[in-house]
Amino acid sequence: xxxxxxxxxxxxxxxxxxxxxxxxxxxxxxxxxxxxxxxxxxxxxxxxxxxxxxxxxxxxxxxxxxxxxxxxxxxxxxxxxxxxxxxxxxxxxxxxxxxxxxxxxxxxxxxxxxxxxxxxxxxxxxxxxxxxxxxxxxxxxxxxxxxxxxxxxxxxxxxxxxxxxxxxxxxxxxxxxxxxxxxxxxxxxxxxxxxxxxxxxxxxxxxxxxxxxxxxxxxxxxxxxxxxxxxxxxxxxxxxxxxxxxxxxxxxxxxxxxxxxxxxxxxxxxxxxxxxxxxxxxxxxxxxxxxxxxxxxxxxxxxxxxxxxxxxxxxxxxxxxxxxxxxxxxxxxxxxxxxxxxxxxxxxxxxxxxxxxxxxxxxxxx
Numbered sequence: 001x002x003x004x005x006x007x008x009x010x011x012x013x014x015x016x017x018x019x020x021x022x023x024x025x026x027x028x029x030x031x032x033x034x035x036x037x038x039x040x041x042x043x044x045x046x047x048x049x050x051x052x053x054x055x056x057x058x059x060x061x062x063x064x065x066x067x068x069x070x071x072x073x074x075x076x077x078x079x080x081x082x083x084x085x086x087x088x089x090x091x092x093x094x095x096x097x098x099x100x101x102x103x104x105x106x107x108x109x110x111x112x113x114x115x116x117x118x119x120x121x122x123x124x125x126x127x128x129x130x131x132x133x134x135x136x137x138x139x140x141x142x143x144x145x146x147x148x149x150x151x152x153x154x155x156x157x158x159x160x161x162x163x164x165x166x167x168x169x170x171x172x173x174x175x176x177x178x179x180x181x182x183x184x185x186x187x188x189x190x191x192x193x194x195x196x197x198x199x200x201x202x203x204x205x206x207x208x209x210x211x212x213x214x215x216x217x218x219x220x221x222x223x224x225x226x227x228x229x230x231x232x233x234x235x236x237x238x239x240x241x242x243x244x245x246x247x248x249x250x251x252x253x254x255x256x257x258x259x260x261x262x263x264x265x266x267x268x269x270x271x272x273x274x275x276x277x278x279x280x281x282x283x284x285x286x287x288x289x290x291x292x293x294x295x296x297x298x299x300x301x302x303x304x305x306x307x308x309x310x311x312x313x314x315x316x317x318x319x320x321x322x323x324x325x326x327x328x329x330x331x332x333x334x335x336x337x338x339x340x341x342x343x344x345x346x347x348x349x350x351x352x353x354x355x356x357x358x359x360x361x362x363x364x365x366x
Contacts, residue, residue, distance in 0.1 A: 037120075037123045037149065037150055037151035037173070038151055038173065039126045039173050039174055039208060040208070041208045041209070041362070042208075042361055042362045043319065043359050043360070043361045043362070044126045044127065044174070044207065044208075044213070044316075044359065044360050044361075045119055045120055045125040045126045045127070045357060045358070045359050046125060046126065046127045046128075046129070046215075046251060046253060046304060046357070046358050046359075046360065047116070047119060047124075047125035047127070047128045047129070047253075047326065047355050047356065047357045048128070048129045048130075048131075048217075048253035048254055048255075048302050048303070048304055048355060048356050049112075049115075049116070049128055049129070049130055049131070049302075049351070049353070049355040050130075050131040050132055050219075050254075050255045050301075050302060050351060050352075050353035051112055051130055051131070051132055051133065051351050051353075052132055052341060052342055052350075052351040052352050052353065053068065053132055053166070053342075054108065054112070054130075054132060054133045054134060054138055054139070054142075055068035055100065055134040055138065055165075056068070056105065056134060056135065056137060056138045056141075057069055057070055057073075057100045057101065057102070057104075057105060059073065060134075060135075060165065062165070063134070063164070063165025064163055064164050064165060065134060065164070065165050066079060066082060066083065066095055067083075067091070067094045067095040067098055067100070068098070068100040068134070069100055070099060070100060070101050070102075071097070071098075071099035071101070074095075074096065074097075080096065082095070083095035083096045084096075098344070098345075099344070099345070100344070101344075104344035107344060107347065108342055108344065109141065109142050109145065109146045110146060111329070111331050111342070111349075111350045112142060112146070112350060112351070113142065113146035113147050114329055114331075114350075115326065115329050115331075115332060115350050115351075115355065116128065116147065116150075116355070117147075117150075118326045118328055118329060119326060119357055123149075123150050123151070124147060124150040124152070124171075125357055126172065126173045126174060127170065127171070127172045127173070127174060127205065127215060128170065128171045128172070129168065129169075129170055129215065129217040129218075129253035129254050130168060130169045130170070130171070130217070131166070131168050131198075131217070131218075131219040131254050131255045132166045132219070132255075133157060133166065133167050133168070133169050134165055134166065134167070135157065135159065135165075135167070136155050136156075136157040136169065139155040139157055139169050139171065140154065140155045142171075143155055143171055147171075150173075151173045152171045152172065152173055153171075153172055153173065153174075153175065153176075155169055155170070155171055156169055156170040156171075156172065156176070156180050156201070156203050157169035157170075157201070158180060158181075158182035158199075158201060159182075160182060160184065160198050160199045161184065161194070161195075161197070161199075162195065162196070162197070162198050163195030163196065164195075166198070166219070167198065167201075168198055168199075168200075168201045168217040168218065168219050168254060169201065169217065170201065170203050170215065170217055172203070172205055174205040174206060174207065174213070175205065175206050176203060176204065176205060176206075177204045177205060177206045177212055178204050180201060180202060180203040181201075181202045182199045182200070182201050182202075183199050183200045183201075183202060183236070183240055184197075184199040185197040185198065185199055185200065185232075185233055185236050187221075187228075187229055187232045187233075189228060189232075190225075190226065190228070190229055193221070193225060193226075193229065196221050196222055196225055196229075197221055197229070197233075198218070198219040198220075200216050200217070200218050200236065200237060200240060201216065201217040201218075202214060202215070202216055202240065203215050203217070204248065207249070207316065207362075208362075209315065209362060211247075211249060211309070211315060211316060212245075212247065212248045212249065213248070213249045213250070213251070213316070213360075214244055214248045214249070214250050214251075215250075215251050215252070215253065216237060216240060216241070216250070216251070216252040216253070216254075217253060217254050218233070218237060218252055218253070218254035218255070218256065219254050219255045219257075220233040220234075220254075220255065220256045220257040220258070221233060221257060222257055223257050223258075223259050223262065223301075227262060227266055227268075230256070230257060230258060230262075230268065231268065231272065233256075234268065234272040234273065235272070237252055238272070238276060241276070241307060245311075246309065246310040246311035247309050247310075247311040248309060249306075249307070249308060249309050249314075249316050249360070250306070250307040251304060251305060251306045251307070251360075252277070252303075252304070252305040253303070253304045253305070253356075254302070254303070255301050255302055255353065256301060256302070256303050257301055258299070258300075258301065258303075259292070259297075259299040259301065260288065260297060260298065260299040260300070261297065261299075273305065276307065277305035277306060277307050278305065278306045278307070278318050279303065279305060280303065280304040280305065280306060280318065280322075280323040280356070280358045281300045281303060281304070281323050281356060282323075283320065283321050283322070283323045284300075284323040284324060284325060284356070285324075286324070286325035286327070286354075288300045288301075288325075289301055289302040289325055289339070289353055289354040289355070289356055290302065290338070290339065290352070290353055290354075291334075291336065291337070291338025291339060293336050293338065298338075300356070301353065302353055302354070302355070302356045303356065304323070304356055304358050306318045306358070306360065314363075315362055315363060315364075316360050316361065316362055316363070317360065317361060317363055318358060318359075318360055319358070319359040319360060319361045322357075322358050322359035323356065323357070323358045324356075324357055325354050325355070325356055325357075326354065326355040326356070326357050327339070327354040327355075329350060331348060331349055331350050332349075332350045332351075332354060334349075339351060339352050339353055339354050340352075
């Protein structure tokens with residue numbers, strides 16, 4: 001870790017202590033944290049975290065990662081010409097001028113680790129579902145270089161077909177019970193938009209009592225895409241859940257990209273989710289995990305859904321009122337009160353999404 005990041009870590013720890021004294025309103029509910037790095041026998045914490053473009057700075061010919069290169073690698077006429085083809089000005093400027101240096105990556109990984117360490121007294125959630133990760137290498141770099149004391153097992157990520165090369169993944173302290181599977185999302189009605197679809201990553205973990213917990217890490221099509229694409233994604237997820245054995249506990253976590261406006265107009269959660277899942281943020285006090293400054297609105301784009309086992313008496317359940325938004329790091333909050341996106345040049349921010357955390361707990365069978 002560089003001297004710069006060490007100094008930054010010291011400063012942010014001090015500021016985070018101030019935040020804990022009341023600068024931010026969202027706090028972990030009583031009983032939502034455990035102390036040890038190893039999972040507790042009677043409670044498991046689960047986090048979902050869209051980490052906003054966690055890329056390395058190595059050019060991968062199979063991915064559109066040209067924005068995430070050091071500035072020295074962006075000086076060729078070929079690179080400049082490709083960037084100038086980008087229609088959105090902010091994305092074009094990022095492609096041309098962002099210096100995704102080793103220092104920038106170090107800062108990004110440092111603040112991500114500090115945000116994760118808000119959970120479990122500095123040890124991080126037992127399972128984390130990630131979105132917007134380029135590859136398993138950068139996720140393992142976060143694990144081994146910045147979360148080394150947290151007890152995470154090797155990262156789980158299977159490369160998908162997203163045009164930008166962003167994937168979903170898991171870090172977990174619980175062992176895998178079987179190999180992970182990536183289920184591609186194919187939407188026949190919108191073949192031209194296939195590049196904005198990510199598959200569902202399925203991983204089944206062994207709980208401390210030997211029960212099986214299957215997690216689905218998701219990143220649904222972006223809000224600017226037609227609602228029908230997200231409807232199809234919800235259907236895809238439901239089909240995967242229904243195909244599991246009845247004795248599996250199940251959660252789905254990730255960026256569902258369903259805005260509060262769309263949900264209010266279309267009733268997606270009411271018709272496609274709540275009949276089959278417990279929606280964790282229904283119990284949260286925060287207004288959302290994502291803020292749209294242009295219309296001053298909040299959304300829970302990031303959700304965790306839970307479903308108990310359907311065979312025998314259930315021994316694991318969602319802990320009541322355990323859902324909370326982990327936003328107490330001083331670098332997570334912008335002047336408008338919402339998430340502060342990462343800006344390497346200004347040396348501020350963490351991500352444009354806030355993580356959501358829940359606990360599941362073991363209960364005595366009747």
